[in-house]
Amino acid sequence: xQSVAQPEDQVNVAEGNPLTVKCTYSVSxxxxxxxxxxxxxxxxxxxxxxxxxxxxxxxxxxxxxxxNKSQTSFHLKKPSALVSDSALYxxxxxxxxxxxxxxxxxxxxxxxxxx
Amino acid sequence: xxxxxxxxxxxxLKTGQxxxxxxxxxxxxxxxxWYRQDPGMGLRLIHYSVGAGxxxxxxVPNGYNVSRxxxxxxxxxxxxxxxxxxxxxxxxxxxxxxxxxxxQYFGPGTRLLxx
Numbered sequence: 192x193q194s195v196a197q198p199e200d201q202v203n204v205a206e207g208n209p210l211t212v213k214c215t216y217s218v219s220x221x222x223x224x225x226x227x228x229x230x231x232x233x234x235x236x237x238x239x240x241x242x243x244x245x246x247x248x249x250x251x252x253x254x255x256x257x258x259n260k261s262q263t264s265f266h267l268k269k270p271s272a273l274v275s276d277s278a279l280y281x282x283x284x285x286x287x288x289x290x291x292x293x294x295x296x297x298x299x300x301x302x303x304x305x306x
Numbered sequence: 307x308x309x310x311x312x313x314x315x316x317x318x319l320k321t322g323q324x325x326x327x328x329x330x331x332x333x334x335x336x337x338x339x340w341y342r343q344d345p346g347m348g349l350r351l352i353h354y355s356v357g358a359g360x361x362x363x364x365x366v367p368n369g370y371n372v373s374r375x376x377x378x379x380x381x382x383x384x385x386x387x388x389x390x391x392x393x394x395x396x397x398x399x400x401x402x403x404x405x406x407x408x409x410q411y412f413g414p415g416t417r418l419l420x421x
Contacts, residue, residue, distance in 0.1 A: 200346075223406050234310075234396060234412040235349075242407045281348060285406065291356050292337045292400050292408050293364065296348040 193218045195265075195282045197297035204272045205305050212267040212300045214282030223285035224265045225294065226256055230278045238280075241265060252276070272304045307332050310413035312397050318419045319387040327382040327416050329397030337403035338380040339410070342366065342393040349396065355380055356403035387420045394418070 195216045204210045216222050223242055227235040239250025246258045256267045267280060280300050286293035313328045331338065339354035341364075351364030355374040369391060371383040380399075384391060395416045400408040 225409070227412075234414045235398075237409050237411070240407070240409065283349075287406075289362075290404055291354060291362070292403055292405065292410065293339065293351055293354055294349075294410060296341075296350070298346055298348040 193284050193295050195284045195297040197282055197300045199300050201301050203303045203305060206274055207271050210269050210272040212280050214265045214297060216263050216265060216284050218284055220287055225283040226267050227281045228278050274304045274306050277302055277304045310397055310399055310411050312413040312416050314416060316417045320421055321387060323387050325384050327395055329380045329413060330378050331399045335399035335401050337400045339398050340382045341396045344393050389420045392420045
């Protein structure tokens with residue numbers, strides 16, 4: 192079975208400080224991992240993905256994610272948070288059992304950046 | 307390109323009523339899917355399609371039907387609405403139905419309230 196877990200429902204960070212949103216995964220085989228962001232009353236927007244290669248993946252809006260195989264983690268990071276980064280963040284893993292391009296999502300982490 | 311579009315944006319139904327949520331994409335994507343988003347549960351896959359004429363069930367298919375008569379459209383039908391189907395529904399698509407690196411693009415969502 193494949194799954195991802197986001198252990199924190201809520202993360203608060205001061206503007207200008209670094210931020211981390213945590214994600215751990217469980218897959219049998221190679222993981223294909225994604226981060227999406229959802230702004231209020233909007234659909235999900237793609238941020239970045241890990242397929243293979245470098246463990247540090249760079250994405251949109253200055254975000255990056257660090258893949259750690261030994262810890263089975265894929266944490267989302269940003270060096271300096273902006274108030275506009277406040278949103279709901281989802282980690283997801285690709286379904287590799289059905290062969291179709293389905294995703295299993297975590298429960299989401301709400302990020303609040305405090306001015 | 308309009309991307310992935312969904313209609314309606316918001317709908318109120320009475321228990322037992324039926325309705326169809328519309329989803330269309332103009333990117334010539336082979337893969338399309340429907341997710342529902344519930345608080346504290348992330349997004350869960352309802353049904354998906356890897357091409358015109360091909361559909362399959364996801365994690366939570368009960369009470370929903372789909373069809374894929376064209377590449378562009380993937381409607382979701384609620385046969386007899388129940389309060390448990392109160393949720394936000396997202397449609398998503400990607401170019402390849404099976405590519406490991408494929409990114410899914412999401413529509414803006416339909417908010418459904420069943421009384």
